[in-house]
Amino acid sequence: MNDTQFHPSTRREFLKSAGTTALGGALAGAVSFPHVLSGAPNTETLRIGLVGCGGRGTAAAFQALTADKNTVLVALADVFDERLQKSLGTLRKQVPERVKVDQAHCFLGFDAYRRVIASDVDVVLLATPPAFRPQHLKTAVDAGKHSFAECIAAVDAPGIRSFLRSSETAASKNLGILSGFCWRYDNSARAALQQMRAGAIGKIRAIYATYYRQSFTLHYGKQRRPGETDLQWQIRDWPDFLWLGGDLCIGLSGGHSVDKMSWWMNDVMPNKALGVGGRQFPGEGNTFDHAQIIYEYAEGVRGFLGVRCHDGCHNENADYIIGADGVCTIGRGVAPSITGARPWRFTEKRNRMHQTEHDEFFASIRSGRPINDGRRMAHTSLMTLMGRMAAYTGQEITWEQALNSQEQLVPDNLGWNTKIQLTPPPQPGRTKFF
Known part of the structure; x- marks a missing residue:
């Protein structure tokens, strides 16, 4: 047997070549959940980046950090510094031993997500308002990163089509996408x-x-x-x-x-x-x-x-x-x-479904068969x-x-001085479909 299967030369190679494991917890009978997996034991650390540091993003980071015994948070991104610092402070209190973020990896601005994804992270948590989700997921998948995507996937049909393409690309690369629609867990x-x-x-x-x-x-x-x-x-x-x-x-x-x-x-x-x-x-x-x-x-x-x-x-x-x-x-x-x-x-x-979805996601990454909820999300x-x-x-x-709707709600090339032309509140019978 090729020795490189056991001693990959890089962390990235390890995460792509992790051996598959037998299904654990699959239900017998007419329905089963093949994504319920037992993680392969190893000592490799999974490095996590958080994009979007509001309440839900902070909670997702805590759940990711407690889903696996060898995970660390190494980078954060937001457009507001006070929100980023509040999230970082909360996580340092909750799981101090898992937070390894220095100020050089606290990124601000509309392009901050790119800097998190470009850093040495394995899993990216995407928890901004959903307007930004399709572009963030595309960037993460193109960079070869596993992703948690908070719901919803997009706010318009062009965003949905982009999200679907990224999900297909992720599947072809054996990358995981965990959906924020948590009831299935x-x-x-x-x-x-x-x-x-x-x-x-x-x-x-x-x-x-x-x-x-x-x-x-x-x-x-x-x-x-x-x-x-x-x-x-x-x-x-x-x-x-x-x-x-x-x-x-x-x-x-x-x-x-x-x-x-x-x-x-x-x-x-x-x-x-x-x-x-x-x-x-x-x-x-x-x-x-x-x-x-x-x-x-x-x-x-x-x-x-x-x-x-x-x-x-x-x-x-x-x-x-x-x-x-x-x-x-x-x-x-x-x-x-x-x-x-x-x-x-x-x-x-009852279990805690928000925690269970992260438990199963990280176990699936360890197994070499990452969950991909992208299409159904x-x-x-x-x-x-x-x-x-x-x-x-x-x-x-x-x-x-x-x-196939052509209505695009999210403006291109956003900056702080971008003028947003808001549509009026909908009026059924007058509001048109595009």
Whole structure:
């Protein structure tokens, strides 16, 4: 046997030639999760870079650093220094022995992501507002880096198409892409899916998904500071602006729900969507804060998505999968259950899905068979875009229309003095599809 398999000459060669391992934790029966892997033991350190140092990026960095016993954080990037320094300080308190970042590797500016990716990192965590995700992923894949991509994949169809191309390139290079759509790593949802695949509810007739939550505008929106440029203000207040966040109510909250919807439907995509929605809170921005989307699948199956982002209202994040022989109910804080001909209830302890996805991702990298969620993440994100387009325009939008849309929301060549021409809030029946 070639000795270089055991003594690669570089860290990069080691990470590309790591031996494969047997599947661990794959479920028996009609459904399995082949990405659940046992990591190959080794002493090589995986070096991590973080791009986007907000709350979610900081949490993802902590999860990555605790997913594997031999990981270190070596570089950070953001457009705001105070946010970068806050994230760095938090991580130094949480996992001090894993943070190996010096000031020379704290990068600022719109090109800071390039400097993180160009540094000696193995895994890049991409957690900026999603407007920047396609370009960041392309740069990471072109540089041969594994990536965690927070959801959503893109805010417009050109971004989705770019993300899909990068995912295909990553697969050809044996590079991993971990999706921020995390419910597929929840053990209770996996157990429910196994029951459904085994026929517990019969053939699926319809799916009803809800994501009713607090207001993004009230809780995450930012007031404009004196002297801020348009772009500085909008990036701080990114949840309110379509070009930066892609409509967080439909895209981010709804994205988690439609990712599960796709999962229940074996990742068969819907043919078309209809939708209604609006914006009740007057504040800044140009996105909806409530919507109802109907996705139509082949053979007449329909998926119903209800999203609302208002304070003072009932909150719910649940899925009701209605089959010919029963109903499966899955909701946050409620054990999944099935009623009907073959009743069932999840009785095990719930895992922490955000941590589990990183645990499995790093184990898959160690195994030499890295997880690549890229294609399904792009498809889920396109489902949210299709629903958003339908709700904004009041028109029926097909999958092909959504995928081939020419509407580009993200400006080219951004700089702090770039003037952003904001689109007005959508008006169904008047807002046009492009």
